[in-house]
Amino acid sequence: MSRRILVIGAGKSTAYLMQYLLDKSEEQDLLICIADKQPETLSESIQNHQRTEVIALDISRGTERRKAIQEAAIVISMLPARLHIEVAKDCLEFGKNLVTASYVSKEMREMDEQVRSKKLIFMNEIGLDPGIDHMSAMEVIDRIKKKGGKMLLFESFTGGLVAPESDTNLWNYKFTWNPRNVVVAGQGGAAKFIQEGTYKYIPYHKLFRRTEFLEIEGYGTFEAYANRDSLSYREAYGLGKALTLYRGTMRRVGFSRAWNIFVQLGMTDDDYHIENSKGMSFREFTNLFLPYSPTDSVELKLRHYLKIDQDDVIWGKLVEINLFDADKTITTANGTPAQILQEILEQSWTLGPEDRDMIVMYHKFGYELNGKKYQLDSNTVVLGENPKLTAMAKTVGLPVAMACLLILNGEITRPGVQIPIHKEVYDPILRELKTYGVAFNEFEVPYLGYNPDSVAS
Incomplete structure (x- = not known):
């Protein structure tokens, strides 16, 4: 009997995910069961594939949901984040591994001990951001530490934008993912981070007026505003002694100043x-x-x-x-x-019929080695193919699908509720992502951290 992968939710981010699994289905003996509230929206090529089974599933119908999960070898949940927990409870009860692209919620984290006791893997934050950002960062951080370097600075920025040829409005922006998340971005508390050992806080009403600039060769200048909580990954990344830890969102220059009008008016x-x-x-x-x-x-x-x-x-x-x-x-x-x-x-x-989107990601790593300070910057740019096969769907869906197969095949074994920060996870996934055109360019630059001759931070 074929190994059954249950994919719950077939939204915009699943096009590459499903195609990847279907491309591997014959060789890996997989049956991809796609469960969605509106399965008729799936393409005919997906619905009619001999290795797919498509079912209508309302996640609130417990009996149907539990039956679908019980029959699966592994579960991928691409539902909105708030709905993962019911799926997770069923996976725990029936002993099924789970993969999601969403941030680890408080409720999910509280299941860790039970998940470990059953030797299950609940892999979260394995999309783009969070996901590829974690993996690409940890690969470099572990490399620096392995050669004896001491991490001083880490900054990470990601943006979902439009490709240059589709950049046709004054905002230099179009929706490439959930519009609601864009509109309410930054709410729910002050942005907090640390710069050169000093804690910094930016309240929401000031968030879009505190930006920094980034340059990516061939793509020009971008700006970045702070994410809500940069410090939440301090322990996970092993950066407890780093002087600077800052995570942000990238936009084209001028976007944030204009968006601030909506914030000041109260429209958000x-x-x-x-x-x-x-x-x-x-x-x-x-x-x-x-x-x-x-x-x-x-x-x-x-x-x-x-x-x-x-x-x-x-x-x-x-x-x-x-x-x-x-x-x-x-x-x-x-x-x-x-x-x-x-x-x-x-x-x-909204993306037009000929529009393509673009993902940009930029990391800065500052470290000390043999008494000298160094900085390594890395970035990647991924372009979409069209409004359906987007760079966003590619960079979210492919890591999810790859992690699913690695878990199913016993190549990822560490149990528990987790994110992809360990070598057994990031190494094979980053290596395979390169074959799909998701690769990072690295370059050494002068260390931009604290200069004792400069003014106080």
Whole structure:
């Protein structure tokens, strides 16, 4: 009987994942069972493949979910992060290994002891970011430590953007993954990190005005803003004594300053609902966040309120997304500001039929060896093929699929709830990713850490 891999959830990030498994299915004797709430959205080539079984599955239906999991040799959950825990509980009960691309939740982490006791592997954070960022970072960190180096600095940045030829709007941005995650990015607490031994905090309302610049040869300049908690991986990465630890998100230069307009207005707020939102015009929505004036237009009020000059490049960006359009109307009923902003942006930032996306990742490693300080930088750029076969789907899906087979074939053996920071995981996956065009370029640069002759940090 073929070995049955259950893939729960068949969204945008699964195209490469499923194709990879199907390409290996004959040789590895696999049956790929794809369970989704709307299986009819799958391509005919997937649905009709002799090595696939497609089932309709509502994850909330416990009996059906448990039956599908019980019949599997291993489970891949590509559901929204909040839904993994029910799948994980079933996997624990039936003794099934589990793979997800999502961050380890508190509930998942609390299962670690039980997972270990059953000698199961619950591999999480094995997509792009988190995922490839962990693996590519640990490969270099372990290499530096092996030759006796002492880690001083680690910075890591990732961005899901558009390929240069598809970069056709003033924001230099289009949605290449879950739009909601973009709209609410950075919320839920201050960004925290450490620079040259000094703890730094950036509250949400200041987050998009504190950026740093990065250069990637052939692709120009990017900016990066801080992720919410850079310190959460300090212990996992073995960087307890590092002076600098900073993780961030990459965008094209100018994006963050413009996005900050939404933050200052309150349009990214997801904590309350606008009861009469359905049918409201984009212009009326914008006016909700501005002072009343019997004479001034919405445009004039916004410029005065946020001190934006009419010839500021930001103004063109706001006009481009139809923020002041009186004819375009909102379809979201009782939406939060964030939900409504998402709807507005999706009309302008959805990938077109000929568009390609782009993934960029950039790491900085500072270390001391034999009394001297060195810095090694590495980066990768991955381009998508089209709006369905995206670079995002490739870099999220391939590591998930590769980890699944390595676990299934007994090549990854360390039990427990974990992330891909160990050599037995990152070594084979990074090696195979190179054959799919996901490879890092490394270059030595002058160490950019603390200079005793500079001003205090």
